[in-house]
Amino acid sequence: MYRLIRRVVLAGVIAALVMGPASSPLWAAPRVRTAQQEGTFDPVLAESVARGVAATAGLAAHGAPPAAASGLSTLPELRRPTPVPEEEPAPEAEATPAPEETPASGSSGLAEYSSGGITLHAPADWEVSEGGFGSLFDMSAPDSEFVATMQDAGGDFPGMILIYFFANMPEMLVGEYLEGAELTSIEIRQTAQHVPMAGIHFDATIEGVEGSGAFYAISPGETAYMFFAFAPAEEWDAVAPGVAQVAESITFDEELLTLATAESGGLVFGDNAGILETTIPEGWHVTGTNDETLPLLIADPEYTLALMLGTESDLGPEVGELVDELLSQPDGEPDPAVVDEVFAGLVEKMSEGGDFTVDETLNAHYAREGAITLRLGGEGDFSGLITPVVLYIDLRSDGGVMQLIFGDPQDVLAQEDELLNILTATVLLD
Structure with a gap:
């Protein structure tokens, strides 16, 4: 499953998103390979x-x-x-x-x-x-x-x-x-x-x-x-x-124990390679992965949600130009027509490989000064294992971060404040 997730992420379908400066974003997504019905377990x-x-x-x-x-x-x-x-x-x-x-x-x-x-x-x-x-x-x-x-x-x-x-x-x-x-x-x-x-x-x-x-x-x-x-x-x-x-x-053995749980006041946690760091809410769990694309794994206190926090992907030149347009607009609510076009482009890419069924009722966006967060959701097919997936992409002028979340959408929405705090608190270190 890890290999499939990483392949899909690298293809830019449900990927961590990192742009270069607004003038030179990195976008270009190959088509996603359709998952075959092969056993998920090793x-x-x-x-x-x-x-x-x-x-x-x-x-x-x-x-x-x-x-x-x-x-x-x-x-x-x-x-x-x-x-x-x-x-x-x-x-x-x-x-x-x-x-x-x-x-x-x-x-x-x-x-x-x-x-x-x-x-x-x-x-x-x-x-x-x-x-x-x-x-x-x-x-x-x-x-x-x-x-x-x-x-x-x-x-x-x-x-x-x-x-x-x-x-x-x-x-x-x-x-x-x-x-x-x-x-x-x-x-x-x-x-x-x-x-x-x-x-x-x-x-x-x-x-x-x-x-x-x-x-x-x-x-x-x-x-x-x-x-x-x-x-x-x-x-x-x-x-x-x-x-x-x-x-x-x-x-x-001690070297295998990499899981940390945030105590009172939260926990600032960075990945092993120094790619990013974020603040983990009290009671949540986190570990590094030694994977440059998906450097952190995070779960809520009772493991009703699990998410992969990542960076660096391409979504294609057309979506990239629209994102540039969004980020170049004056501070405040972005143009709804441009937002709709960005969602349409993302939905098309998430759906084209057949591995994801997008639920457009989950689409939402949250604007703040110099950045915009997009939310998409649906179901993913990981080698025959069907699971709900919600994706948050935080677009900024100097880069971007994404959360790929496994969990029931209602559970995701119930903890959205914590999820958005993790996302917006993420700092790109390189």
Whole structure:
């Protein structure tokens, strides 16, 4: 998904917008490629799960703690992630072909494993190994057809945006990747490091085997990970507590913890490359991305919205000339006819590739001295994953900034003041 988003952004369809000086704007947008119906999740995950299926007589595994009730729990107040102190540094994962294992002590019955900057605890009698096909961990339980796998999902989901999709589109995710599966519940919580985790729990029949399982999504900021497990119905109750222990125990090395949460008074936050900085409202979450086009990811306190804050794109010479005309007008309300022409040009470009259906009732503009903000919205098709999208473009005489927001338009409008504050507070640093 990340690659598709970036491709679309670079094409200037739902892109961050940066102009040069009013006399020399940068506009020229190639046609957007139509998204193909290919899996959104990393193919490596599918291959890893397939390997587990083959190893257990066609059974893909996924485990999750039984949920008491359906629905989305309230996310506790999050703080900036802090590393959990370790009594002893873990040896480097490269020292052995399998993740490092520390035998359990006391009555916990758990063993510790580390791989790729991630440490977790699993029941001591489980077999946990370095995953194949790029996964970090593969797990199985004795005398059981339960299997589980964990891997980096960042190649398709940009960091903590994965939490938004799990929290707000669980039915679609379950239906897209597990045909005939029934969603039983979802949950959002934080780990001991104050990192958000979302879980989708489901019942499903896989390769003729009836069972239960869950997807877990966890993101320390710039990166995101998925933990997937499944077991036959008659075995689920036995493995579910162990799966819960694994999920709750996941910790990240300090260098992976890039997520920050604004405290009282807000947080001034800049991207890793020094491209831009903005002020994050109290309780909102932010991380850098190391991507020059989309340098910041931001989410509201409960992940009902996720947005990508970006710069630098081209929208074509015709729209560019109209924008120049808008910005060259005397201060005050811009010419409505010119505004309508700009919207018409943007809508045409957003629609031409077939990836977006524009809802023109969401069109709006907000003028201030030396700048104008445009709002557009509709639905985007990201490799078959249909989601509401709202776009804000802030046009200025010295450049421009955009927000690409994933979320229900009504939720966007309910928090528009905060979104506009983020947008207008953004400063271009280079």
